[in-house]
């Protein structure tokens with residue numbers, strides 16, 4: 092069997108004294124689409140942010156594509172790696188945020204090319220060609236010269252996804268990418284993600300869109316109080332919850 | 347009032363006034379440029395997690411902002427030489443105005459940095475940029491655009507502050523105006539012309555800055 096693309100082992104994360112992640116273990120293979128569901132405050136966002144090293148964590152390890160990220164053991168002590176290496180590890184994963192977070196002073200094209208030029212070191216022409224291909228893929232090629240302030244929420248989120256994917260990450264992370272959108276704009280974004288799934292992109296998705304999670308995922312993870320409460324294929328998890336907590340959660344969410 | 351205006355003496359020395367205005371503009375541009383660099387660094391120090399850096403920046407900004415600029419000018423010009431730092435009067439003034447500008451611009455930039463959404467920095471990091479690159483390509487460009495109107499106001503007032511250089515005999519506009527006043531006794535005429543020159547210069551600077559603001563504004 093192929094080496095796993097993502098391995099999370101015994102991940103613990105505290106904010107001061109509040110332990111938000113209490114030992115999470117997770118494995119993903121290339122091409123897996125894993126959706127994380129769970130109630131508010133269960134630690135879904137925090138988990139993704141740890142994988143993208145936007146949060147530091149106190150215990151456990153995360154391995155992406157064979158590389159342990161963020162930390163190393165030196166002289167018997169666990170140390171956070173220097174910023175330049177952390178930046179390189181971060182580039183192994185791409186992240187799409189709930190609030191898009193586009194660079195407002197750059198056009199759609201500029202948003203996608205910035206990382207290609209400044210991180211990947213590409214020439215401008217090459218970066219533009221790649222950026223245009225991805226903007227086309229998310230249906231926004233004609234808007235490439237528009238600025239974020241001139242785009243709808245759904246369009247901004249699609250640019251943000253193009254910006255992340257153009258960097259050619261091993262793993263894409265999506266954190267509730269549709270929850271800041273008006274209902275009529277949700278599908279255009281979900282369709283982009285489904286399209287990426289068909290292409291074999293490995294994705295870890297936090298979502299409250301249960302129908303979407305059911306359709307797109309190879310596996311569902313139910314987070315509960317900082318741990319993985321239950322996991323399995325969508326049909327199992329949605330139709331046969333084994334724990335009362337999951338049954339309760341599913342009953343309260345629209346599906 | 348039975349006063350006959352006579353501008354002859356002023357016009358005869360108008361080239362001096364113009365040269366003075368030019369020097370004032372030059373002093374302002376250099377000080378604003380260097381002050382902006384200091385302000386940027388100090389603003390990042392102010393929001394840094396390192397309490398030593400934060401402390402240094404706070405002391406700097408607080409000390410400078412609570413001292414009258416004329417006192418700072420005299421301090422640099424009269425007191426520093428006693429401590430072994432000898433500067434010409436023009437250099438001395440540039441140093442003072444730079445440090446003064448830096449303190450005010452620190453506050454402008456700090457406000458700008460604090461007003462940015464947290465997600466902006468994270469988006470830069472998430473595509474694999476280092477903190478430095480994120481600051482350089484995202485945080486600073488966005489922040490500067492947001493604070494441009496406040497910057498313009500500061501630039502204009504710093505330009506006007508160059509008139510205080512006359513106090514240490516830097517030959518700028520106010521200095522020459524006083525000289526012409528003393529030599530010709532055309533008090534009203536001299537100061538009228540000098541004031542109008544300041545007004546005109548400020549007007550032109552403001553118009554130029556507004557153009558830049560419009561050009562750099564983030565499109566919506």
Ligand SMILES: Nc1ncnc2c1ncn2[C@@H]1O[C@H](COP(=O)(O)OP(=O)(O)OP(=O)(O)O)[C@@H](O)[C@H]1O
Nearest residue numbers: 106109111129130131132133134135136137138267
């Ligand atoms: N920066 C922070 N400082 C302190 N506590 C935090 C911070 N970020 C998150 N938390 C806390 O950690 C817990 C988990 O938060 P997290 O955002 O991971 O939840 P979530 O599962 O994504 O919830 P939601 O569905 O509402 O997005 C919450 O109790 C939250 O208040």
Ligand SMILES: [Mg+2]
Nearest residue numbers: 135136137267
């Ligand atoms: Mg969340």
